[in-house]
Structure formats: structure tokens, C-alpha cells
Amino acid sequence: MKVVKFGGSSLASGEQVKKVFKIVTSDPERKIVVVSAPGKRNSSDIKVTDLLISCAEKYLKNEDASDICETIIERYHSIAEELNLSNDIIQKITDDLLSLLNGDKSNRASFIEAVKASGEDNNAKLIAAFFKHQGLDAHYVSPKEAGLLVSNDPGNAQVLPESYERLYELRKKSGIIVFPGFFGYNETGEVVTFSRSGSDITGSILANGVKADIYENFTDVDAVYAVNPNIVNHPKEIRELTYREMRELSYGGFSVFHDEALIPAFRAGIPVNVKNTNNPEAPGTKIVNDRENTNGPVVGIASDEGFCSIYVSKYLMNREIGFGRRLLLILEEFGLSYEHIPSGIDDITVILRQNQIDENIEKHIVKRITEDLHADEVKIERNLVLIMLVGEGMRQNIGTAARASKALAEAKVNIEMINQGSSEVSMMFGVKESVEKKAVQALYEEFFVRVMV
Numbered sequence: 001m002k003v004v005k006f007g008g009s010s011l012a013s014g015e016q017v018k019k020v021f022k023i024v025t026s027d028p029e030r031k032i033v034v035v036s037a038p039g040k041r042n043s044s045d046i047k048v049t050d051l052l053i054s055c056a057e058k059y060l061k062n063e064d065a066s067d068i069c070e071t072i073i074e075r076y077h078s079i080a081e082e083l084n085l086s087n088d089i090i091q092k093i094t095d096d097l098l099s100l101l102n103g104d105k106s107n108r109a110s111f112i113e114a115v116k117a118s119g120e121d122n123n124a125k126l127i128a129a130f131f132k133h134q135g136l137d138a139h140y141v142s143p144k145e146a147g148l149l150v151s152n153d154p155g156n157a158q159v160l161p162e163s164y165e166r167l168y169e170l171r172k173k174s175g176i177i178v179f180p181g182f183f184g185y186n187e188t189g190e191v192v193t194f195s196r197s198g199s200d201i202t203g204s205i206l207a208n209g210v211k212a213d214i215y216e217n218f219t220d221v222d223a224v225y226a227v228n229p230n231i232v233n234h235p236k237e238i239r240e241l242t243y244r245e246m247r248e249l250s251y252g253g254f255s256v257f258h259d260e261a262l263i264p265a266f267r268a269g270i271p272v273n274v275k276n277t278n279n280p281e282a283p284g285t286k287i288v289n290d291r292e293n294t295n296g297p298v299v300g301i302a303s304d305e306g307f308c309s310i311y312v313s314k315y316l317m318n319r320e321i322g323f324g325r326r327l328l329l330i331l332e333e334f335g336l337s338y339e340h341i342p343s344g345i346d347d348i349t350v351i352l353r354q355n356q357i358d359e360n361i362e363k364h365i366v367k368r369i370t371e372d373l374h375a376d377e378v379k380i381e382r383n384l385v386l387i388m389l390v391g392e393g394m395r396q397n398i399g400t401a402a403r404a405s406k407a408l409a410e411a412k413v414n415i416e417m418i419n420q421g422s423s424e425v426s427m428m429f430g431v432k433e434s435v436e437k438k439a440v441q442a443l444y445e446e447f448f449v450r451v452m453v
């Protein structure tokens, strides 16, 4: 049995949905189909999920949202029209959206969650209706009915372990199951969404639950490329990756597959195959437990913006027991989560997502650290990019860091920070946002174009 997930780009128009139908029916093992909300039809388009969030926010502020509401309905309407579906399904979607928007707003977060998740929910209903219209034995199944229980953490839900046993029951259902991605239900029966792009997570949870043979993730590219195709033109395709490599690359900025979506499939030992809805014959990229190491030290280079660093320096920091703990306690008191902590003898740098720290909080943090820890210097640097070089082969290869540093130096890129060694399969460089492209291109050139043996 296969679980197949189609992303928003694969479902953005009727023409795309017809491709999805062909893919599903071309293999009888494709029994569970997870769908996202309609995504972008072109680069200037807006995803239905983004329209729904704006619409919900306007309702909460009592502002006129009729235009956005119409745009949302029109997205579904144009898909249904291309698929020759009757108006019944659009009437149902309109009624559902209006009833959610006019529903209880006493808990603002829950209200937004329910509206946001309706993008996937209504799309699953529409796609199930189309599959049935084509004569297929297909059914929409709700995450509530299937028992997909999640933590009550809006926009960042985590699956509850008891879900897996319940989801196994889906194996018994006849025909094709069309399942909305991106959300589950908390223990009190309310909708809670995963983090953005979380339909990948639903697919992985279902693959684990039903113990699928494979989890196929259909998107709009032929493969996971060695580098973001928006930074390097026509980059090398990756045929095979390990779970660990993909996890690091997704975390590092490969938005093609959600970084939280690996764990459920990994735990059940289910391979993931990233494939292209627009070219399903292409083999895509397989994510597996072990792979033949034929790619040299680096398999992929990811980069992500929006980081800042808190640099703290104090003479003899290495001798002061509890310094690190007290520093992290201050960050905890400010409600901040951190990503990495490279350190030296007298210095420590904490890397964080900068959207957590506005300029007002920044002043307070610097003051607290300076006064409480008697630090010699405390500095916050913003607008950093983290570049991750990833590859299982790094363990056996000597000189990867030297090659990377040399390539960056030749491209006149100043390295703000290096973190190597904590992970066996990755190496991280911090650079300024303004040199991201130049830095990634130089590293790609070094490890994939100027191939060294």
C-alpha cells in the first residue's frame, strides 16, 4: 500500500487535479491520497491558505472581508468548473466557509485554526467528488473520524502517539481515501494545524499509521536538487538521500520537504519518494535509511535566512561553572528558543530565529546578560543566513571544511561563524544575508562543478 501526498502546486487548477487523478489511478497500490489546499498557479498568485488567514484576521477585526472571501470561493469554483463538476460542491464549500467565519470567535486562535484548515478540508471534499465523478470508489475521510489526534499547540501541532493505532484501521477501508493534510484534532475535538507546509507531515503520519510500503510526496520539481533551484540554475538532481541528510537539508532551507515530516516515516522504516506531478515518470528522489556513498563528501547545500546571533564574551568563561546555564536561563525567561551554540574559551554565541526578538526586547536582553553575568561584551548581530553543507560522506573525507572556507574566501565572503562537529553529517556557516547567493553559488561550484576525486 502506498500513501501519496500532493502539494498545493499539484492542486492549483483543474488541469493539475486531472494529472493527480491519472497518477492515482495508474497504480492500484496508491490507496491513501493526502491533499493540500490549492497553491500558487504562478509566481504572483496567492495560496488559498494565505487568503484564508487574511480573511479570518479581517473577521476578527470586524473589517470587510467580502473581496477575499469571494477570491477563495472563486479558486474552488474555477477548479470545479474545469473538472465539469456540478455546483453542489461549490455550494457546500461556500456554506462551510461562511459558517466557520460567522462562528464562535471567543477563542481567537481556535477561530483562525479552523478557518485556516478549511483550505485542505474543502479541497479534499472537492477532489473526492471529482474522483467519484470519474467513476472511482473514492471517499473523503476526516482526520477526526480517522483519529488523528494532535497536541493543542496552534500552528505547531505535534501528533499524539495514540493516533497511529487508530490510523491503522484506515487499511480496512475500501476504495481510495482522500484525506486533508495540515491538521488534526486536539483532545477536546478542536482543529489544530501543523506548522506551515504541514501536509507533508500528515502524509508521513498516515504512512506510519497504515504501515505503508512507501510514502510518495508529489510536488512540482523532478527531484530534490543539490541546491535550491532559485539560487543556482539547473542544479544537480539527488537520486538518493538518507533520512538524516534530508532532515538536515529540510531544516537548513530545502522547502521542498518539511523537516518535521521525516520522523514518522523514519520511525516506521518507510522510504519516502519525492516526485513530480508534472513529470511522474521521472524517478525523483528516494529518502532511505542507508545509501551507497557515491557522491563525495557533500550531497546538498541548504541556506536559510532570518537568524541573529547573541555574542557574549567574558575572560575565563571556561572556568566559570554554570555560565552557560545562566545565559540560557535568561533566554528562557524572555521566552526565546535557540538553534545553535558555538563556543570558544572566553566566548559563546547563541544563534536564534530573529523574528523572536524585536529591537525593544533586544535592549533588555543585552542589559540583563551584561549585568547578571558580568560579561565583558554582549553583541546582537542581525540578518544572518545559515548555510548547511550536508552529506554522510563527510565522516570519511578529510578537508571538507578547508575546501568550503577556501571557496568562500575566493568569493570574498566573510564567514561570521562556523559550527562543525555537533552533527556528523553537516557543517554550518553563518554569513550576512547580503552575500547568501554568492556564498551558496561558490560552495556549489566547489563541491558539484569542480568535481575533485
Ligand SMILES: Nc1ncnc2c1ncn2[C@@H]1O[C@H](COP(=O)(O)OP(=O)(O)O)[C@@H](O)[C@H]1O
Binding pocket: 006, 007, 008, 009, 010, 036, 039, 197, 218, 219, 220, 221, 223, 224, 225, 226, 227, 228, 229, 230, 253, 254, 255, 256, 257
Ligand atoms: N533543493 C531543492 N530541491 C528542489 N526544490 C527546492 C529545493 N529548495 C527549494 N525548493 C523549492 O521547493 C518547491 C516545492 O515545494 P513547495 O512549493 O512547498 O511544493 P508543494 O506545493 O508541492 O508543497 C520547488 O518548486 C522549489 O522552488
Ligand SMILES: N[C@@H](CC(=O)OP(=O)(O)O)C(=O)O
Binding pocket: 006, 007, 008, 009, 036, 037, 039, 047, 049, 050, 119, 181, 182, 195, 196, 197, 198, 199, 200
Ligand atoms: N496549505 C498549507 C499546508 C501545505 O502543506 O501546503 P503546501 O503543500 O502548498 O506546501 C500551507 O500553505 O502551509
